[in-house]
Amino acid sequence: MGAGTIRRAMDPCDLLVTNAAEVLTLRGPVPRVGAALDDLGIEPDGAVAIRAGRIVAVGPARSIAARFAPRRTLDAAGGIVLPGFVDAHTHPVFAATREREFDLRLRGKTYQEITAAGGGIFSSVRSLRAASTADLEAGVRRHFERFLDDGTTTIEAKSGYGLNLDDELRSLEILRRVAADHALEVFSTFLGAHQMPEEFKTRRGDYVAFLGEQALPEVKRRGLARACDVFCDDGAFTLDEARAVLTAARDQGFQLRVHADELAQIGASELAAELGAASADHLCKVTPEAIGALARAGTTAVLLPATVLSLGVKAIPPARALIAARVPVAIATDFNPGTSYTTSMPLSIALACCLLRLTVAESIAAATVNAAYSLRLHDRIGRIEPGMQADLVVLARSSHLFLGYELGASRVHAVVKEGRVVRASA
Ligand code: NIG
Ligand code: FE
Numbered sequence: 001m002g003a004g005t006i007r008r009a010m011d012p013c014d015l016l017v018t019n020a021a022e023v024l025t026l027r028g029p030v031p032r033v034g035a036a037l038d039d040l041g042i043e044p045d046g047a048v049a050i051r052a053g054r055i056v057a058v059g060p061a062r063s064i065a066a067r068f069a070p071r072r073t074l075d076a077a078g079g080i081v082l083p084g085f086v087d088a089h090t091h092p093v094f095a096a097t098r099e100r101e102f103d104l105r106l107r108g109k110t111y112q113e114i115t116a117a118g119g120g121i122f123s124s125v126r127s128l129r130a131a132s133t134a135d136l137e138a139g140v141r142r143h144f145e146r147f148l149d150d151g152t153t154t155i156e157a158k159s160g161y162g163l164n165l166d167d168e169l170r171s172l173e174i175l176r177r178v179a180a181d182h183a184l185e186v187f188s189t190f191l192g193a194h195q196m197p198e199e200f201k202t203r204r205g206d207y208v209a210f211l212g213e214q215a216l217p218e219v220k221r222r223g224l225a226r227a228c229d230v231f232c233d234d235g236a237f238t239l240d241e242a243r244a245v246l247t248a249a250r251d252q253g254f255q256l257r258v259h260a261d262e263l264a265q266i267g268a269s270e271l272a273a274e275l276g277a278a279s280a281d282h283l284c285k286v287t288p289e290a291i292g293a294l295a296r297a298g299t300t301a302v303l304l305p306a307t308v309l310s311l312g313v314k315a316i317p318p319a320r321a322l323i324a325a326r327v328p329v330a331i332a333t334d335f336n337p338g339t340s341y342t343t344s345m346p347l348s349i350a351l352a353c354c355l356l357r358l359t360v361a362e363s364i365a366a367a368t369v370n371a372a373y374s375l376r377l378h379d380r381i382g383r384i385e386p387g388m389q390a391d392l393v394v395l396a397r398s399s400h401l402f403l404g405y406e407l408g409a410s411r412v413h414a415v416v417k418e419g420r421v422v423r424a425s426a
Contacts, residue, residue: 010067010068010069011049011056011067011068011069012051012068012069012070012071013049013050013051013056013068013069013070013071014050014051014052014070014071014072014419015049015050015070015071015072015073015074015390015416015419015421016047016048016049016050016064016065016068016070016072016073016074017047017048017050017073017074017076017081017392017394017416018047018048018061018064018065018073018074018075018076019047019061019075019076019077019078020045020046020047020048020061020076020078020079020080020081020394021044021045021076021078021079021080021398021399022042022043022044022046022080022081022398022399022400023042023043023046023047023048023058023080023081023082023384024040024041024042024080024081024082024083024364024368024384024400025040025041025042025043025058025383025384025385026040026041026082026083026364026365026368026369026382026383026384026385027041027383027384027385028041030369030370030372030373030378030382030383031298031300031328031369031370031373031374031378032328032365032366032369032370033323033326033327033328034323034324034326037323037329037361037362037365037366037370038359038361038362038365039361039365040082040361040364040365040400042400043058043059043060044060045060045061045062046058046059046060046061046064046081047059047060047061047064047065048064048081048384048390048392049064049067049068049070050390050416050419051419052419053389053390053418053419053420054386054387054388054389054390054419055384055385055386055387055388055389055390056068056386057386058384058385058386072421074394074414074416074421074424076394076413076414077396077413078398079394079395079396079397079398079411079413080394080395080397080398080399080400081384081392081393081394081395082364082368082384082392082393082395082400083153083368083369083372083381083382083383083384083388083391083392083393084151084152084153084154084368084381084391084392084393084415084416084417085150085151085152085153085154085345085346085367085368085371085393086152086153086154086155086330086367086368086371086372086375086377086381086382087147087152087154087155087156087332087333087335087343087345087367087371088155088156088279088300088302088330088332088371088374088375089156089158089257089279089281089302089304089332089333089334090147090155090156090157090158090332090333090334090335090336090343091157091158091160091161091191091334091335091336091337092140092143092144092155092157092175092335092336093128093136093139093140093157093158093159093160093161093171093174093175094124094127094128094139094161094336094337095124095127095128095130095131095135095136095139095161096123096124096127096131096337097337097341098119098120098123098124098337098338099341101114101119101120101123101338102310102341104119105311105312106312111263111311111338111339112234112235112263115195115235116235118198120195120338121160121161121194121195121231121338122195122198124161124337124338125161125162125163125167125195125197127161128161128162128167128171129162129164129167133170133174136170136171136174137174137177137178140174140175140178141178141182143335143343144178144179144182144184146343147184147335147343148183148184148415148417148422148423149343149410149412149423150343150344150345150346150410150412151345151346151393151395151412151415152184152343152345153183153184153185153381153391153392153393153415153417154184154185154186154187154372154375154377154381154391155184155185155186155187156186156187156188156189156227156257156332156374156375157175157186157187157188157189158188158189158190158191158194158229159171159172159175159188159189159190159191159192159194159225160191160192160194160195160229160231161194162192163192163194163195163197164197165210165214165215165218168190168192168215168219169218169219169222169224172188172190172219172222172224172225173222173224175188176188176224183415183417183418183420183422184417185381185391185417187226187227187375187377188224188225188226188227189225189226189227189228189229189257190215190216190219190224190225190227190228190229190249190254191228191229191230191231192211192215192216192245193208193211193228193229193230193231193237193241193242193245194229194231194236195231195236196236196237204241208237208241208244208245211245211248212244212245212247212248212249213248216228216248216249216252216254217252220252220253220254225254226254226255227254227255227256227257227278227375228245228246228249228254228255228256228257229256229257229258229259229281230242230245230246230258230259231259232258232259232260232266232268232271233259233260233261233262233263233264233266233268234263234264234266235263236259238266239266239267239268239271242258242268242271243271243275246258246271246275246277247275250275250276255278255376256272256275256276256277256278257277257278257279257280257281257302258271258272258277258279258280258281259281259282260272260280260281260282260283260286261280261282261283261284261285261286261290262281262282262283262284262285262307262313263284263285263313264285265285265286265287267290268280269283269286269290269293269294269299270289270290270293272294272297272299273290273293273294273296273297273299274293274297276297276299277297277299278299278300278374278375278376279299279300279301279302279330279374280294280299280300280301280302281301281302281303281304281332281334282302282303282304282307282317283301283303283317283318283322284308284313284315284316284317285315286301286317286318286322288321291318291321291322291325291327292325294322294325294327295325295326295327298328299327299328300327300328300329300330300370300373300374301317301322301327301328301329301330302330302331302332302371302374303317303319303322303329303330303331303332303352303356303366304331304332304333304334304340304348305317305331305348305351305352305355305356306333306334306340306342306344306347306348306351307334307339307340308351308355309351309355310339310340310341311339316355316356317356319352319356319357319358320356320357323358323362328370328373328374329358329362329366329370330366330367330370330371330373330374331345331348331349331352331356331358331363331366331367331371332345332348332367332371333345333347333348345367346395346403346409346410346411346412347407347408348367349363349364349366349367349403349404350363350403350404350405350406350407350408352366352367352404353404353405354404354407359404360400360401360403360404360405361400363403363404364400364403368382368383369382369383370382389418390416390417390418390419391416391417391418392414392415392416393412393414393415393416394412394413394414394415394416395411395412395413396411396412396413396425397411412425413425
């Protein structure tokens with residue numbers, strides 16, 4: 001081809017996201033552990049080309065612009081472009097908020113005292129059981145809108161306020177129905193072992209058997225959840241009960257996730273590691289020995305800084321020790337009516353910096369690529385690389401550092417899900 005004589009035909013693409021001060025590609029090893037967690041694979045002055053819902057190219061804006069003829073252009077206006085946030089721990093199916101309990105905690109009551117008095121999860125169970133499906137569904141839809149507003153494109157969503165067959169199945173069915181025509185992608189988790197239902201208080205073993213022998217098989221049969229979670233802690237499920245539920249779930253092909261070491265150290269994270277759980281979440285009180293076990297098992301530590309703050313607990317998850325031990329670390333909102341009433345991953349990222357002392361880059365990697373890894377969705381989401389699904393968020397800030405530095409601001413300029421612009425500021 002003679003130099004300068006024939007111009008190469010431009011490749012068509014559906015969407016070109018351009019004029020970004022930084023594109024945070026997150027290219028590199030998955031999961032991100034140790035020092036690699038701090039590497040965002042930043043493309044300065046970058047652009048992203050998208051076709052048929054997939055990323056086809058990412059690179060310097062000038063070379064991308066020379067290669068692609070887009071049907072539509074999204075001007076990042078000097079902001080930053082990064083993978084849509086992946087929120088790996090949420091409880092969005094509930095009927096009523098619990099702001100009074102928050103106030104009680106500020107007045108000196110502990111979460112466990114409130115639970116022991118019939119509040120906490122018990123109160124959410126009573127209200128969910130009494131609620132109409134239409135009302136629950138409307139609430140879930142509202143929460144999904146908020147997640148997208150905040151730049152989250154995928155959530156892990158748990159049941160766990162039904163605690164009987166009908167209401168647990170109803171919760172998971174609602175998640176499936178709302179997700180079916182919503183841009184937010186949902187990974188569902190069965191959390192029938194969220195609390196021991198009051199009606200089983202004196203026959204706890206029967207509820208554990210019911211979960212393993214009836215509930216999990218029915219959830220599986222209906223294809224309603226990919227993972228099973230247990231709240232294994234003081235005032236919730238004991239270690240032996242958790243082991244029974246999680247072993248049954250593993251044998252039935254569920255991925256495992258564990259609420260571990262949030263309120264007390266009872267061996268839950270060691271159990272998660274032993275059973276090869278995909279994630280151990282909370283970890284406020286995780287011991288050095290358990291950190292070693294999680295590292296060896298490759299279990300992701302999902303840290304929930306908004307919950308730490310809202311609960312007012314003194315024990316801060318030892319994030320730096322987890323990273324030093326090469327445990328994959330993710331962060332999530334824990335959105336729920338009791339201990340974390342926020343859908344905001346930007347807030348969670350900032351709190352991970354301020355409270356857990358992650359760098360901003362580490363927090364962003366924990367909120368994208370590692371969160372996707374914890375759900376085993378990392379081959380499709382969590383990075384901006386050719387072949388990956390085009391899930392992006394554009395933030396109206398000139399540097400990713402603002403995500404840690406600036407607390408509580410809404411910076412979302414646009415959100416793209418599978419190549420479709422689902423949020424765009426005027
Ligand atoms: O992750 N710890 C257990 N589950 C939730 C709280 C649920 C609730 O209080 O409603 C959590 O913090
Ligand atoms: Fe939780």
